[in-house]
Amino acid sequence: MNSFLELTASDNHKFSAYLAQPAEKPKAGLVILQEIFGVNTHIQQVTDLFSKKGYLAIAPSLFDREEKNVQLSYDEKGVSKGRKLKDLCDNEALKDIEASISLVASAGKVGVIGYCWGGSLAWRIACQSNHLSGSVSYYGGDIPNLKHYNPKCSFLSHFGELDQGIPIENVNIFKQFKPEVEVFTYPADHGFNCNHRKQYNETSSKVALDRTLKFLEKNLG
Numbered sequence: 001m002n003s004f005l006e007l008t009a010s011d012n013h014k015f016s017a018y019l020a021q022p023a024e025k026p027k028a029g030l031v032i033l034q035e036i037f038g039v040n041t042h043i044q045q046v047t048d049l050f051s052k053k054g055y056l057a058i059a060p061s062l063f064d065r066e067e068k069n070v071q072l073s074y075d076e077k078g079v080s081k082g083r084k085l086k087d088l089c090d091n092e093a094l095k096d097i098e099a100s101i102s103l104v105a106s107a108g109k110v111g112v113i114g115y116c117w118g119g120s121l122a123w124r125i126a127c128q129s130n131h132l133s134g135s136v137s138y139y140g141g142d143i144p145n146l147k148h149y150n151p152k153c154s155f156l157s158h159f160g161e162l163d164q165g166i167p168i169e170n171v172n173i174f175k176q177f178k179p180e181v182e183v184f185t186y187p188a189d190h191g192f193n194c195n196h197r198k199q200y201n202e203t204s205s206k207v208a209l210d211r212t213l214k215f216l217e218k219n220l221g
Contacts, residue, residue, distance in 0.1 A: 007096070017103075020044075026055055026056035027221060029109070030050050030216075031059075032057055032112075033059070034059060034116075038070035041071070042194050060097060066088045090117075105131065111133055111220050112132060115191075119139050120146075123142065127152065133153055147174050156211065158184050160191075161187055163188075168185065187201075193209075
């Protein structure tokens with residue numbers, strides 16, 4: 001059964017998280033990190049998808065520090081509000097991710113998958129946490145700028161070659177700087193994995209998901 005529950009971070013901040021449990025015994029735990037639109041229908045569907053693949057999956061509501069139950073639309077108004085909330089919650093978000101990692105650790109090894117803002121957080125938590133076996137980022141805009149960070153677990157990243165917000169030149173510099181990190185690029189725009197957005201690219205999304213599932217099998221078992 002999939003539902004929201006309440007977690008407590010190390011600084012006693014209480015926040016909600018969407019938990020999706022697999023039908024059988026989970027093979028590992030996964031923390032799904034939101035875009036700037038909150039733990040909306042899309043992020044819940046992504047969390048459900050990975051639970052159907054056998055993972056105990058949780059998506060923490062990382063905007064709860066500023067505003068509860070945020071689910072934004074993909075228009076300019078939603079983007080504008082999401083960016084403001086992201087800036088306000090960015091520094092403390094890792095505490096909420098750590099609490100989420102602790103919860104799904106009951107399933108064994110733990111991985112993280114982040115999208116957009118969550119993709120950047122996936123890199124930052126991989127470079128900070130000692131409790132991850134793998135981390136995956138989809139179009140994490142901060143990653144090329146944080147190339148001097150060193151992940152403590154295996155890392156896989158997906159970028160869109162047509163993404164105006166993350167220039168492909170910067171992605172290529174990151175690839176050369178971090179040869180140990182798996183980096184794949186796609187003939188697609190930012191947000192290409194989200195089938196609720198006009199940037200959705202079905203082919204790129206399927207290829208990226210296949211690579212992500214293989215990465216999880218290899219690193220989380």
